[in-house]
Amino acid sequence: MKLPAATRIHVSDTLSTENFMHTVRVWDLPTRLFHWSLAVCVVGLVVTGNVGGNWMNGHEWLGYAVFTLLLFRLVWGFAGGHWSRFSAFLYGPGSIVAYLRGVNGQPQLGHNPLGALAVFALLGVLLAQVGSGLFADDEIAFAGPLVALVSGEWVSRATSYHKDLGKFMLLGLVALHLLAIAYYRLVRKARLVGPMISGDKLVDAPAIGSADSTGTRLLALGVLAL
Numbered sequence: 001m002k003l004p005a006a007t008r009i010h011v012s013d014t015l016s017t018e019n020f021m022h023t024v025r026v027w028d029l030p031t032r033l034f035h036w037s038l039a040v041c042v043v044g045l046v047v048t049g050n051v052g053g054n055w056m057n058g059h060e061w062l063g064y065a066v067f068t069l070l071l072f073r074l075v076w077g078f079a080g081g082h083w084s085r086f087s088a089f090l091y092g093p094g095s096i097v098a099y100l101r102g103v104n105g106q107p108q109l110g111h112n113p114l115g116a117l118a119v120f121a122l123l124g125v126l127l128a129q130v131g132s133g134l135f136a137d138d139e140i141a142f143a144g145p146l147v148a149l150v151s152g153e154w155v156s157r158a159t160s161y162h163k164d165l166g167k168f169m170l171l172g173l174v175a176l177h178l179l180a181i182a183y184y185r186l187v188r189k190a191r192l193v194g195p196m197i198s199g200d201k202l203v204d205a206p207a208i209g210s211a212d213s214t215g216t217r218l219l220a221l222g223v224l225a226l
Helices: 005-019 029-051 055-079 093-100 113-134 152-163 165-186 193-198 214-225
Strands: 022-025 200-203
Touching: 029 055, 029 165, 029 193, 029 214, 055 113, 055 214, 093 113, 113 152, 113 165, 152 165, 193 200
Parallel strands: none
Antiparallel strands: 022 200
8 A cells, every 4th residue: 555645755854863873972971070060069159159158168169179079170271172172163253253143164063163162161160269269268157278478458359259149150150151051942942951961962073072982091190180
């Protein structure tokens, strides 16, 4: 019995689509662990910083953890998997403007031009926040470990930045990050969270994958320990 023409075309298209789907490892395990560890630490820093008191001890250690993660990510930006390297999402002004205008360029499995800006901004703000925390002194429950190395004026500036401008810049970037995830999921039907958990994306054409072998994971562990 022959199927109606429309049905035959539908089945054929479905099989054709499935045959050309490819699973590509975009985010290697070290990058994924960095991402989620950083998220947990930032939440912890906000909570402990706002509660204050004895919680500032935990705030300090979480700051050290974030500093370690950031140093790891800076190194991993040159030694990590293909899509984790800075060279994979370092865009020029022209690419950013084209993306904002909706001009389709070379598809990127990793960070798009706006996502790349957000990554660099977040890394920079976090480094400034951690750096200022090392010199901050609230004169109540916390004094950074490097306070004695600078003048009182610099301590005051670092403390002011850490508690006000730096804090609100960080919270603003985090809020934008969450809004972007929601926008891409609801409007553009693109899932960003899933690949950051599994590491893989399903694409309709072969693409470069990120190395994620036992060797690269041991390398990441060595970088983190260092």
